[in-house]
Amino acid sequence: MAAVNQVYIAIIGAGGVGKCFLSQLQALAARKPSPKLSLCYISTSRKALYNVDYSPVSIDGVTESLASSTQAPPPLSQVIDYLAAAPAKVVLVDNTSSQDVADAYPLALSRGLSIVTPNKKAFSGSYKLWQDIFTAAATSGAKVYHESSVGAGLPVISTLKDLVETGDKVTKIEGVFSGTMSFLFNSFAPTEGQGGKWSEEVKKAKSLGYTEPDPRDDLNGLDVARKLTILARLAGLPVESPTSFPTQSLIPKELESCSTGDEFLEKLPAFDQQMEDIKAAAEKAGKVVRFVGSIDVATQQVKVGLEQFDRSHPIASLKGSDNIISFYTERYGNNPLIIQGAGAGGDVTAMGVTGDLIKVLSQIA
């Protein structure tokens, strides 16, 4: 049997973020006095590691044990049954970006499993899934935290929740929500100097690992639209889906049908002039162009796309692949509350997950 206040941790996903999380979890579990947690389940899409009697899986060396496991992961509903029957409280850490796992959150929460995750899909899918998730959590008392679903480990979700819960009125949220887009525009249209050709900046970003394997998965704006959906809902707007408001895609129509990302990159230079014209128009107005998302709470308008900013504007003078998020509220008046820093990367994304786990442990342990 589990010790009093013991909490079981179950983890799905051991990719980039998952590996960084495991390393942070090892450090957390080794701390003195050690938090009363033990690992009872871990799986990738092909392998799993757990014991039917819930005896702990060793956190040290778990990546290696998982690699040599011969167990396949059971269906999700069986995993939830197994966890719900555990002799202690359970936190399910979803380190995937899987819609299937996200769709199982309402069931998991209704069975009393708390959830922490960087997976955007659950909170930026249909509004019904959003409602089902938070209704299930409110009914069972299980917790659900998802700091890293926007801005990785930056305190974006927690700050917005604090503003709303303490009774401030958020009037507008605006920012750069994609590390890829940040890097591309900070290089393509810098506040000082000329910047390179658009297609070359996209290639450079890909070679530096700043884009998805197919850069169109960044350039279509959907990733930013998903983050805006989450923030808008937290601010009280019942946004139906990430495709229910205008999002500007930076993929030329003619290249949408390219069969591979490489083909896309090969053909992109033919469209450089379009982006050059956009940059020149901004320059003519003494400004620079940036790819931003904004939420106007009063008019319920959410939009994602290119906008012009003064060179001295914080959004214009962003560095590298940093994100910046500005919260305009009644209490903060004309000068917004601003959060800025790396919004992508394994370690900082995992940090948001670990931070959430610590918060859930403080509430349920």
Place this chain on the structure above:
Amino acid sequence: MAAVNQVYIAIIGAGGVGKCFLSQLQALAARKPSPKLSLCYISTSRKALYNVDYSPVSIDGVTESLASSTQAPPPLSQVIDYLAAAPAKVVLVDNTSSQDVADAYPLALSRGLSIVTPNKKAFSGSYKLWQDIFTAAATSGAKVYHESSVGAGLPVISTLKDLVETGDKVTKIEGVFSGTMSFLFNSFAPTEGQGGKWSEEVKKAKSLGYTEPDPRDDLNGLDVARKLTILARLAGLPVESPTSFPTQSLIPKELESCSTGDEFLEKLPAFDQQMEDIKAAAEKAGKVVRFVGSIDVATQQVKVGLEQFDRSHPIASLKGSDNIISFYTERYGNNPLIIQGAGAGGDVTAMGVTGDLIKVLSQIA
């Protein structure tokens, strides 16, 4: 008897921040489903309102009831006895800036009372008091939260704690920690244009309510030194006191002995040239001067005073009376995690207190 999971709130202080907090507490208590909290004690330095049988004090109209109360506040030790004997968990909200109340935290925490407060004195006094506070909390399990002790409602303390608790290594913290100093230098040495005379900017700041009644209480740098002490300790440095590291005072030696703030302001213009020289030296280097605090964790150096910054630096381009705090860490690399916004004012300070209260309720209710 109190209902299951009921939490009693006790409040000391009903000044500027205290009044804003009461208004936020009213909104919180009126929320549906309502949190299970009731007010069992409130006092100012001269009046108190409570019932020996712990029957609730109405939160609505409490400012008026307190004003017409004929009870004097009992000695602090008696208040703690009263609260520790309550038939439910208690959160003590200290909305004063009193050293006496701060000195009583270890006793209150050891008796199981949780504490939320914007009061800097407890966390920036002697290192022994700091240790006593956190030892008492760890032993009894009571919680202590003080977000508004640095940067008002900005998520500064919570972010630093998240960084440390998830295992990041904070290497440096730097920023503008005083709304008064921010306003003064943004006006005196703006990134564009000339700025006014130093003594005139100080008078303007006072007339706008941006300074303490005696502006020397801002200009001596102690307020910033207190905030740096708190952050340095959270980052792991055993700082002995807010006077145990170099802090630059902007009060000319000759004016330290002025008997009133008005006399000080009258004599200040005679020293304008000193500040003008400092501004000119920065300009000559193409920079502007700002009053900042910094903590170098590796070398254990903490310091507060004037420094020069490039005009494009986020610290230089701050607006109004905003604070900015940059966390340099191993995970965030060269580009720091930055938090920026209003760092003073009743509403935003109270917001930090209310946010802390909500966090404590989620853990103890």
